Amino acid sequence: MTLNLPLLSIITFLPLVGGLVLLLLPGARAQKWWSLIVTLVTFVVSLLLFVFWRNGEAGMQFVERVPWVPQFNIQYFVGVDGLSLFLVLLTTLITLLVVIFSWEGVEKQLKTYFFLLLALEAGMIGVFISLDLVLFYIFWELTLIPMYFLIGGWGDSHGTYTFLGRTMPWRIYAALKFFLYTFAASALMLVAILVLYQQGGTFDLLQLQNLELGQNLQMWLFLAFALAFAVKVPIFPFHTWLPDAHVAAPTGGSVILAAVLLKMGTYGFVRFCLPLFPDATKTFMPWIAALAIIGILYGGLVALVQKDVKSLVAYSSVAHLGFVMLGIMALNGQGIAGATLQMVNHGLSTGALFLMVGMLYNRRHTRLLADYGGLWKQIPLYGFLFIIVALSSVGLPGLNGFVGEFNILLAAFQTNPVFAVFGTAGIIIAAWYLLWAIRLMLHGPLNKPENQQVRDLNVREVITLVPLIILFFVIGLFPNLFFDKINPSANAVADALNGQQPAVSMTIDK
């Protein structure tokens, strides 16, 4: 069954158009409902991708292609395959949930806040569907601006930071750091894109993957792309913007940052680095895998000693994204498929963790673990759901995280057992820091007066969490619903990389 609608364009531009309309709406109530409707419709339309998916095909589906700037051979060229499908769905779902979450707790400039969210959604979807490098780069940079304003405008209102002799609010420092760090790294990617154009005469990703690049040039181009992606992921040691940005951002921003924005980096490796620069990828594989493993252990150990629950979750992201990178660097079908699923898993689990941390912050206005304690007695529903979310993040078998981590580790084992040994050690630390957080937040005596006033979750908050929790179980128990669609594309990338047929990983399916 096919559908003759430009689905991808609708999904991408609906939030943007909706956002522009939002600017004309008066009143918080109307603005909230309008944002909800826009993100809900976007989500529902994106589900059609899943429904009308042609199973078993490796190539691009729902392709749209029109010339854009013919002089430079720039096209509006979009499509999704098994590697990007679930990232698009993740984006539309997470944005919807963030809108529901933001119903309360955003104290100023609600209209602008929602507009930035919607613009951000459009940018993120654009990144995942672009098959033209210029288009990709535009969407890539487009995501920076709304996030910059979200962190700088609605972020943490307490901390200050002294940098270069100037004292500024910490959220401004974090926003600047986020922006400059990612922007500087992606400037190199732009140069690499232009070099590719000069070599191939096109920005069309599907044509560029056929390009025979010299060994030396491949190395440099790979490094330029990889640096942009490595900062985004972030791979150790490019991660220090992350704790600042995650912790300073408002909850909605942290959720989107962790759940979706980081995936742009890992997705970039699979979509661009592996197909375009196969030889360079293989050369740098041991180094990147080593950094990924360092990230797993380092992120875990640093998370272990955090006093602030939000930075604990932030550092746990460094560890989890290390798993994703390890899966990609296994350079086989299982590893890439596992990593793709793990991107979604991390989005769901860490998104849920940030949501729950935010819900608690809205009540207690503190993030310090030492200020909590014994909360399970006071807010049993919160405790129950928090433990499920934490277990998903820990990678408990039967839930989503395990499926991704296990396939990644097994795939890494095929490439080099040492990778798997160190990676698997990471799961011990994961249990340690999350159970530590539970111990300090939920367990123990309820002896602080402030904690005895805390309300349990309301219906709206439960609605925000339930879709995620259902997905934990669905992915954990029936991962083949997802693998069936991911596998063909993941195998194609791995086969092309290892010089087997088909020679190219990305095709357009008829």
Place this chain on the structure above:
Amino acid sequence: MLDYAWLMLVFPALGALIISLFGTRLGRRVVGFLAPAMVFLSFAVAVALAIQLFSLPHEEQSHSVLLWQWMAAGNFSVDAGLLIDPLSIVMALVVTGVGFLIHVYSTGYMHDDPRFPRFFAYLNLFILMMLTLVLADNYLLMFVGWEGVGLASYLLIGFWFEKPSAADAGKKAFIVNRIGDFGLLLAIMVIWTGLGSLRFTEVFEAAPEVWGVGNIAVMTATMLMLLAATGKSAQIPLYVWLPDAMEGPTPVSALIHAATMVTAGVYMIARSAPLFDLAPTTGNWVAWIGVATALIAGTIALTQTDMKRILAYSTVSQLGFMFVAVGVGAYAAGIFHLITHAFFKALLFLGAGSVMHGLHGELDIRKMGNLRAKMPITHWTFFIGAGALAGVPLLSGFFSKDAILYNAFNYSIPLWAIGAVTAFITAVYSFRMVFMAFWGKERDAKLWSHAHESPRVMTIPLILLAVGALLTGYLGLPSLSLIDPALEPAFEAAAGASEGHANLTLELILLVVSGLIALAGVFLAYRAFLVNKDLPARVRAALGPVTKLVDNKYYVDELYNMIIVNPLRSFGGWLAATFDKGGIDGAVNGLAGVTGWLGTQVRRLQTGMVGLYALAMLFGAVALLAWLAIR
């Protein structure tokens, strides 16, 4: 019928789901009925399956049930499926049977707890996960159960999470177990990489051909599984979580930390018998770790004064005996002891719970005495349980422990000797509890006067378990064993190794020796704790520093904290504060600072004087032309 094995999982799953979602609204009566009923239904299914399975010819007693295709990525795939064979069905019977009795007991024991429904949701979840563990037909699904029971254990140990010690104990149990899980996950990877399958039947078929005896891969896989087993079954070096686990409610200690979950490591080794048969060195490790753990835990149990802690160390020690059995290749003997132990140790824990119930939470045996006058049913059932634990002739533990010692003797006489010494210690500490708590004179009159027998909902499970502790031994009488042939289909490869050339005379001699050892231990306990009461103090004084060492549990917890936990935390702290903030982030900020500084310096060039700009352009143009010309 065998294809309906999944029903066993459905009932507790439904129970856990319904109670966790609607438990508080359903109320105690409904929950207290529903949770045991669900386990009973599973038990009924298990009985029906067992009847059908054992009526089949031997070679057909292994039946796979495919549930669904679980995951497939790259060239890897694994299904969710169940394996019904004598081993799994015997385990399922023990889990659901003992589990049901403990559920019933808990409805009485937990009656006044405000979180009554949550307790039963956890218990049902545990049964679900334990059944997944023993019924899975592949290693990965077994791993789901393996970590799932760990989760249930974590939740139940920390059930009274307001108590910091309980919350800490739960956390410790989960993390220590994860160290073991690390081993199991890697073992799974080695197995799949080597053999291309994770299904038990396919793995065991392929292993001898692909790997052969003593192959490095099979050694690695089995050693990693041993690490996993030491975690779950609380053996050296990972046993430290189990004594702390006694912070949980007593029925939990009985069900999870005595009868079922902690035997998972023994089960896994027995299940993987074809792999361990290919790795005799690992088997040797298993046996010696087992016997060392048995001895060390036994000595600690001698000096503890908290009834549940004594039982906890006793469990560690008895699990050591099971390790000896599966280590020397006597898998059936190991499973036999697992079954008898499930009954008598659950009985002892529930008995301790009954004492606790009657004494309003008191567990220190130094404050008890003469409780038999107040709690006759608890006393008699506890007496039987202690007898079985001590290996008093004709009780269940006697037969199963003797089977292990006999096989250990055939394997190595030093192994047998240490086992026999431990058996003697076992008898002493078992009856130390009986004599100090139930016999003699009351030590604390006030406590004693308020003591009372527990309600029937608690004593009936005690009586049923006591019957089990009396009779299960006769399933495996030496030389006319029902256990060995019943389990034979599961242990085909191993059957010949140990049971093949039984020496009847030797067996009988060792049987008598075992019996005498147990009786001597009981007699010593009688002398030391009832007749000649200053004897223990004199022994303690004579041993001096050794006593202190044992009293402090050999300082193992302190050692682990000193060499592993604290260094890792300090290292994390150093990484976070110094390396991350100062080093890496310092470099990032430094780079930004240098850029900023360069910017301010370059800004000085922008003087606004057009003449200067023109001059600079001129110089630039000349330089460019010069460069082009030279090139």
